Amino acid sequence: MPVQQVQSKGIYHGLPVYEEDAGLTAIITGANGISGHYMLRVLSEDPKRWKRIICLSRRPPLLAGGMPQNSEHISCDFLQDPKEIASVLKQRGVVADHVFFFSYIQPPPKSGSKGIWSDAEELITPKRFMLQTGAKNYGVHLGPTKVPQEESDPRVTLEPNFYYPQEDLVDEYCKNTGCGWNICMPGPILGAVPDAAMNAAFPLAVYATVCKKLGQPLAFPGDINSWQMNQSMSSSMMNAYMEEWSVLQGPPNQKYNTCDSSAFAWEKCWPRVAGWYGLEFKGPQDDAQYMVSEPLFVPRGYGPKGS
Known part of the structure; x- marks a missing residue:
């Protein structure tokens, strides 16, 4: 062998x-x-x-x-x-x-x-x-x-x-x-490449830099589902x-x-990103017992064709 x-x-x-x-x-x-x-x-x-x-x-x-x-x-x-x-x-x-x-x-x-x-x-x-x-x-x-x-x-x-x-x-x-x-x-x-901005890291870095300049915490812009959903990049x-x-x-x-075998959720990653920039962070709003969110897509196999 x-x-x-x-x-x-x-x-x-x-x-x-x-x-x-x-x-x-x-x-x-x-x-x-x-x-x-x-x-x-x-x-x-x-x-x-x-x-x-x-x-x-x-x-x-x-x-x-x-x-x-x-x-x-x-x-x-x-x-x-x-x-x-x-x-x-x-x-x-x-x-x-x-x-x-x-x-x-x-x-x-x-x-x-x-x-x-x-x-x-x-x-x-x-x-x-x-x-x-x-x-x-x-x-x-x-x-x-x-x-x-x-x-x-x-x-x-x-x-x-x-x-x-x-x-x-x-x-x-x-x-x-x-x-x-x-x-x-x-x-x-x-990845980090000049003139190749189709990359989730770039807008996140810009957002964190602006928050740093304004003295604001790094606020997560999504709901609790996005916060806890497994991500693979x-x-x-x-x-x-x-x-x-x-x-x-x-x-x-x-x-x-060829996706990496290192799945993560923003719930754990977001505080680390904030820490790289010396920022406090804010997760999704958690001041309500129940939350209603409207999904971007209908469940798989139901409803009209998405746009």
Whole structure:
């Protein structure tokens, strides 16, 4: 039975030790977003394994100290004509063993359009293609979902979701080329990246800073249900480690939930956030024996379609 060596890096433990792979080339799309930024950081930790990391995005990633030596940026907009994209990549000699696809946009659906990857599908034939989608795969943005959320759950089709045509396109592409695919689905993602504000940590930090300036306590803006509800989020760095593993050692043609296994409730987290800023905190109002709250969504399977 093979033995897997593991290692620790900072607060991250049980990370696999890779011994065989060397001299690999990777493409990271959306490299200036939260997920792509941390993917670049993780891959650049081992320049022997990843000799060339090609970052495709409209703007270069903003890393402290500049781009790693084993990486390069190519300005590329996946909403351009496919021929224009192909011309740019061919001029730069772009080939890759693995693709990490993070480009994120939800344009109004067009008839016959399968999404932004369709503009680049014929340019490369990697060994493995990793597509990151997310918890919206389960319809969490539309209302309550069945739990546990499992990768084999049926699609939620109450409204268009660009994850699904992307998945179909990647599956079709991989069947035609023999490339393996992996789809990773994190929960709400936390990370610190310039110009990438789709991140729960940023508005919370701004709110706490304003409270500090005004000399006010950090008041929780929700009800008792939100205060005590279990929350699950995804660390950008841990997510990137998981996605590196998925293409190097994970079986092909598999979907993975990649949410951290460290659930929390604001009831315990909120006082700690306040403490980081030297603030008192206020939880939900508790001066009444009974409270009435109006939920944002109707119970699952009842009532009209949510908006």
